[in-house]
Amino acid sequence: MTYFAFSCAIVLACLLVGSIKRQQRLEKEWGRLKKKLGQSELKHEEDYSLDLQNLLDALPYPFFSINKEGVLNRFNSQARHIFGSRDILNRSIHQVFLDSAITSLLSKSLTELKPYREILRFPPDSVFSSQTPDKDSHWEIDIYPLSLGSSSREIQLMMRDITASVHSDQIRQDFVANASHELRTPLSVISGYLEHLTEEGGLDHKETSQKMLETMDRHLVRINRIVDDMLLISKLESDDSVPLNLAPFSIATCVQDVIERLDLVIKKQRSTIKVDVPNIQLIGDHFYWTQILFNLVENALKQNPEMQLQIHIYSELDQDDNFKIHIADNGIGIPANDLPFIFKRFYRVEKHHSQTQVKGTGLGLSIVKRAIEAHGGTITATSTPGIKTVFSIGIPHAYHDIDND
Numbered sequence: 001m002t003y004f005a006f007s008c009a010i011v012l013a014c015l016l017v018g019s020i021k022r023q024q025r026l027e028k029e030w031g032r033l034k035k036k037l038g039q040s041e042l043k044h045e046e047d048y049s050l051d052l053q054n055l056l057d058a059l060p061y062p063f064f065s066i067n068k069e070g071v072l073n074r075f076n077s078q079a080r081h082i083f084g085s086r087d088i089l090n091r092s093i094h095q096v097f098l099d100s101a102i103t104s105l106l107s108k109s110l111t112e113l114k115p116y117r118e119i120l121r122f123p124p125d126s127v128f129s130s131q132t133p134d135k136d137s138h139w140e141i142d143i144y145p146l147s148l149g150s151s152s153r154e155i156q157l158m159m160r161d162i163t164a165s166v167h168s169d170q171i172r173q174d175f176v177a178n179a180s181h182e183l184r185t186p187l188s189v190i191s192g193y194l195e196h197l198t199e200e201g202g203l204d205h206k207e208t209s210q211k212m213l214e215t216m217d218r219h220l221v222r223i224n225r226i227v228d229d230m231l232l233i234s235k236l237e238s239d240d241s242v243p244l245n246l247a248p249f250s251i252a253t254c255v256q257d258v259i260e261r262l263d264l265v266i267k268k269q270r271s272t273i274k275v276d277v278p279n280i281q282l283i284g285d286h287f288y289w290t291q292i293l294f295n296l297v298e299n300a301l302k303q304n305p306e307m308q309l310q311i312h313i314y315s316e317l318d319q320d321d322n323f324k325i326h327i328a329d330n331g332i333g334i335p336a337n338d339l340p341f342i343f344k345r346f347y348r349v350e351k352h353h354s355q356t357q358v359k360g361t362g363l364g365l366s367i368v369k370r371a372i373e374a375h376g377g378t379i380t381a382t383s384t385p386g387i388k389t390v391f392s393i394g395i396p397h398a399y400h401d402i403d404n405d
């Protein structure tokens with residue numbers, strides 16, 4: 001029994017020692033595991049934070065996260081882009097945005113925990129001024145509040161620059177107003193004259209009737225021109241590759257034809273046109289080339305009705321054998337701020353459409369540009385108002401044939 005008890009004690013002791021050792025081993029293992037687990041949790045957190053930042057940076061729009069104290073605690077690379085090198089992290093929204101409209105929206109959302117979506121307009125000197133430096137910019141603001149438990153809250157702000165679409169909407173609205181006005185004026189003249197001529201005895205006075213018919217004809221030409229321009233730009237813009245009737249034609253003769261068509265206006269305005277274009281053959285669509293040159297010369301005359309304008313049309317071949325033709329005038333020119341936009345559809349420098357203003361729909365230069373591009377060419381414009389405005393067309397070698405000189 002004693003032996004048995006002794007043996008049991010030994011076994012128990014061994015077991016105890018074993019279990020203590022195992023316990024120690026287990027504790028050690030557990031410690032190691034905890035450490036590992038801790039690190040991996042930490043790593044997870046780091047990974048998560050990194051993933052989140054990558055995700056935010058991948059957003060195409062500026063994103064900001066603001067804590068309940070109204071302090072910026074996270075933003076993405078698009079947001080960084082707006083502020084450049086300015087230090088904005090951990091700064092209050094007032095210090096960051098410097099604009100009362102946006103900060104009051106953010107504060108409201110923070111206190112009310114309500115989302116807000118608004119379009120805000122910022123003046124050109126604000127941090128949110130976009131590519132058009134002299135114009136107001138327009139941003140769509142999206143604010144989402146997040147409740148992070150009872151005491152913690154945060155708001156997230158996403159911003160989208162919609163300046164370009166607001167401006168193009170404005171341009172489209174101006175076009176509708178311009179085009180309606182441009183069509184309404186000749187239409188009301190024609191309908192007034194027709195009413196008079198169809199009245200009893202309306203045709204009695206032959207000379208007056210003749211004058212009325214001529215005026216009606218002029219106005220019809222104008223209406224046709226507007227409708228043709230609309231059809232032409234939609235044709236040029238609808239096809240990726242505009243079908244061209246390519247054939248050799250003399251560019252010098254084309255210039256002369258255009259001048260002849262505008263002869264009446266040139267004489268009436270006492271303008272002069274100097275042409276230095278050699279008699280070389282271009283390979284192109286004669287119809288489009290006439291349109292291109294007509295629009296450019298007519299624009300110069302149209303913009304300068306009061307002065308005895310000097311227009312110079314000249315050409316050259318550059319080192320790479322590209323053909324260049326320039327249409328220059330010494331008229332009022334184009335302000336630097338408008339220059340980047342003049343080839344856009346519907347864009348007009350003169351926004352109003354009163355009787356006394358220069359007529360137009362803003363389609364002429366967009367037709368010119370598209371037609372030149374269809375020929376594989378380019379057009380640029382430079383202007384020093386009152387001194388020199390030049391439209392320069394470049395045509396690659398494939399579209400001209402010097403050997404046929």
Ligand code: ADP
Pocket residue numbers: 295299300301303329331332333334342347348349350359360361362363364365366389
């Ligand atoms: P539209 O003549 O119908 O207004 P365009 O597309 O032909 O439209 O021209 C766009 C703008 O470019 C015009 O509103 C005009 O102000 C400007 N422009 C074009 N050519 C000239 C020029 N030679 N001199 C001054 N302004 C010009």
